[in-house]
Amino acid sequence: MLETATQGIITGILMGAIYALIALGLSIVFGIMNVTNFAHGDFVMLSMYLSFAVGSALAWDAVATPLITAPLMFLFGIITYYLLIDRTLRQMYVVQLAVTVGLQILMRSAALIIWQAQPRALQYSFIQGNIQIGDFQILTSRLFSAVVSLIFIAGMAYFMNKTWAGRAMRAASDDLGAASLMGVNYHKTYALTFAIGSSITALAGGLVMSFQQTDPVGGIRFGLLSWAVLALAGLGSLPGLIVAGIIVGVVESLTVSFFDPRSRLLGVYAIFILVLWLRPRGLFGRR
Amino acid sequence: MNVKNFFNPRNILILVGVGIALVIPLIFKAGQYTMLLMTTVLLYAILASAWNIIGGMAGQLDLAAAAYLGLGAFTTGTLLIRWNITPWVGMIIGGLVATLLAMLIGFPLFGFKVKELWYALSSSALVVVMQSLFMMWNEVGGPTEKYLPVGTSPWYSLRFNDYMPYYYIMLIILVVVLLVNRWIRYSKLGYSLLALGEDEDAVEVLGVNSQSSKLKALAIYSFICGVVGGIFASIYGYVHPAFFDTSMSMEIAILGIVGGMGFIYGPALAAIVMVSFREVLRASLGSQLAGLYLAVYAIILIVVALYQPRGIAPLVERGIKKAQTYFVELTRGRRADIKSS
Numbered sequence: 001m002l003e004t005a006t007q008g009i010i011t012g013i014l015m016g017a018i019y020a021l022i023a024l025g026l027s028i029v030f031g032i033m034n035v036t037n038f039a040h041g042d043f044v045m046l047s048m049y050l051s052f053a054v055g056s057a058l059a060w061d062a063v064a065t066p067l068i069t070a071p072l073m074f075l076f077g078i079i080t081y082y083l084l085i086d087r088t089l090r091q092m093y094v095v096q097l098a099v100t101v102g103l104q105i106l107m108r109s110a111a112l113i114i115w116q117a118q119p120r121a122l123q124y125s126f127i128q129g130n131i132q133i134g135d136f137q138i139l140t141s142r143l144f145s146a147v148v149s150l151i152f153i154a155g156m157a158y159f160m161n162k163t164w165a166g167r168a169m170r171a172a173s174d175d176l177g178a179a180s181l182m183g184v185n186y187h188k189t190y191a192l193t194f195a196i197g198s199s200i201t202a203l204a205g206g207l208v209m210s211f212q213q214t215d216p217v218g219g220i221r222f223g224l225l226s227w228a229v230l231a232l233a234g235l236g237s238l239p240g241l242i243v244a245g246i247i248v249g250v251v252e253s254l255t256v257s258f259f260d261p262r263s264r265l266l267g268v269y270a271i272f273i274l275v276l277w278l279r280p281r282g283l284f285g286r287r
Numbered sequence: 288m289n290v291k292n293f294f295n296p297r298n299i300l301i302l303v304g305v306g307i308a309l310v311i312p313l314i315f316k317a318g319q320y321t322m323l324l325m326t327t328v329l330l331y332a333i334l335a336s337a338w339n340i341i342g343g344m345a346g347q348l349d350l351a352a353a354a355y356l357g358l359g360a361f362t363t364g365t366l367l368i369r370w371n372i373t374p375w376v377g378m379i380i381g382g383l384v385a386t387l388l389a390m391l392i393g394f395p396l397f398g399f400k401v402k403e404l405w406y407a408l409s410s411s412a413l414v415v416v417m418q419s420l421f422m423m424w425n426e427v428g429g430p431t432e433k434y435l436p437v438g439t440s441p442w443y444s445l446r447f448n449d450y451m452p453y454y455y456i457m458l459i460i461l462v463v464v465l466l467v468n469r470w471i472r473y474s475k476l477g478y479s480l481l482a483l484g485e486d487e488d489a490v491e492v493l494g495v496n497s498q499s500s501k502l503k504a505l506a507i508y509s510f511i512c513g514v515v516g517g518i519f520a521s522i523y524g525y526v527h528p529a530f531f532d533t534s535m536s537m538e539i540a541i542l543g544i545v546g547g548m549g550f551i552y553g554p555a556l557a558a559i560v561m562v563s564f565r566e567v568l569r570a571s572l573g574s575q576l577a578g579l580y581l582a583v584y585a586i587i588l589i590v591v592a593l594y595q596p597r598g599i600a601p602l603v604e605r606g607i608k609k610a611q612t613y614f615v616e617l618t619r620g621r622r623a624d625i626k627s628s
Binding site: 036038084087088091092093094095097098099101102103104105106108109110111112113116117216220224227228231260262263265266269272273276277278 | 401
């Protein structure tokens with residue numbers, strides 16, 4: 001009993017760090033541009049497919065594929081921004097919903113056309129295997145991915161606070177008018193923000209591909225998980241994102257080990273809905 | 288409502304549309320496949336029109352249509368399978384069960400002022416929650432299909448050999464839902480809902496109870512979805528947790544938006560045009576490349592949303608107005624000439 005719980009918590013913490021990374025892209029795009037990208041989960045799905053394509057074509061390890069997929073997703077983000085998102089900024093909020101859901105259907109069917117319906121996975125990664133600590137085991141792939149995620153989120157916090165581009169992004173999120181007067185071109189800043197958010201999913205996708213397979217409808221799960229993490233964390237707090245990711249990961253993992261594997265998302269949604277009711281700003285929200 | 292007001296160009300168009308829909312199956316002797324497609328189109332038209340009440344009028348971006356539809360389907364199916372209760376009763380009970388769930392969710396959501404994006408997300412999550420719950424609940428749902436018995440009388444078990452009866456049932460429901468839309472639109476509830484969509488705080492100050500108005504809209508919407516779910520189960524002849532479909536729920540909302548939020552006939556029009564188009568695409572492209580028809584469909588949805596952000600109903604309105612002034616000029620043309628000279 002206690003052992004199962006501890007094992008569940010360990011697995012949950014590791015998954016949670018990865019969830020935080022998956023939610024990071026969404027958090028940046030939503031927090032800075034106030035753009036609600038309903039297709040975020042499908043960005044992760046697309047990244048995973050790209051990882052699969054690169055990994056199987058070049059016989060690379062999944063965790064190395066972001067070296068190629070991240071620039072690709074950056075480009076995809078810029079194209080998506082100028083083609084679609086930029087045109088929805090001055091529209092009613094519902095137009096953004098319609099356009100991003102349309103994008104979601106488009107990405108899903110594109111994945112279906114290119115890679116067909118059956119799930120795709122890469123060869124076992126070099127970080128496969130597990131570490132035994134006492135009675136508990138830790139999957140090396142998860143541990144590695146979690147550590148990379150945490151380092152990357154810390155790096156992102158540094159970027160947002162210390163560099164001009166990062167400060168410009170935050171300034172644009174605080175007061176678009178004032179930021180424009182200070183010489184921040186918001187089209188460019190927004191395009192950069194969206195592209196960074198999109199390329200982060202490439203990193204996340206590569207890490208997840210080291211221990212999971214991908215299929216065309218897998219985006220729904222990542223999308224809703226990310227929104228749950230974001231709702232729990234609130235906007236503008238990167239450490240909060242990590243804590244929220246870990247809470248979501250642990251709840252999911254404990255539901256699986258104590259209840260029923262098929263109910264893995266129920267606990268997550270229960271928290272999600274409770275947070276919406278009780279703390280709409282999240283646990284660590286700035287606004 | 289007097290007779291003269293009723294026969295305005297817009298209503299005449301709607302009446303002509305319903306008339307065409309009535310006779311199409313009789314004239315063309317459409318095959319079973321075509322009948323199923325047309326029934327599906329009507330299903331989407333009903334759901335999008337129902338969505339118009341909560342989404343278009345009340346401004347709440349509900350993405351849970353399939354949660355209520357699925358619940359209605361499972362209620363109707365289970366009542367028929369276990370206790371041999373006719374779907375005619377079952378679908379009403381299904382509608383009520385769906386409403387009950389909607390109230391349980393909606394009461395705290397609206398009470399805590401969850402809105403916009405977060406309302407949309409929590410309603411979307413509801414569909415996934417319902418799917419997992421019914422996947423685990425083996426007595427009623429479970430991973431295998433539960434088939435509805437045909438029984439002795441097709442009218443009792445609502446299980447027909449062809450799709451024609453379903454088509455007409457759907458058509459009747461669509462007309463009823465459009466009338467309900469119209470009735471709500473010009474009632475006190477409709478005006479409060481429209482105002483809520485604009486500025487909730489201002490409306491509260493004026494003494495409108497926003498929570499109860501939104502709850503009423505949600506109740507009507509979920510009841511319609513639940514009832515339609517009952518027929519949905521009868522058409523397909525089984526119930527399965529895949530009925531709780533997130534993509535379908537989102538599509539309903541998009542059709543409502545693309546149709547023109549708040550316009551009575553807009554969502555139904557969008558559903559009829561877009562879903563027919565999707566099915567034609569599926570029939571022509573589906574065999575060549577799986578997913579291609581959906582990609583084309585998605586691109587068209589995006590283009591319409593970007594270039595016609597208020598929906599296609601305002602376009603139709605403009606056309607109607609042009610036609611109206613044209614006819615007025617035609618009939619009064621001579622008199623106007625005399626006056627000007």
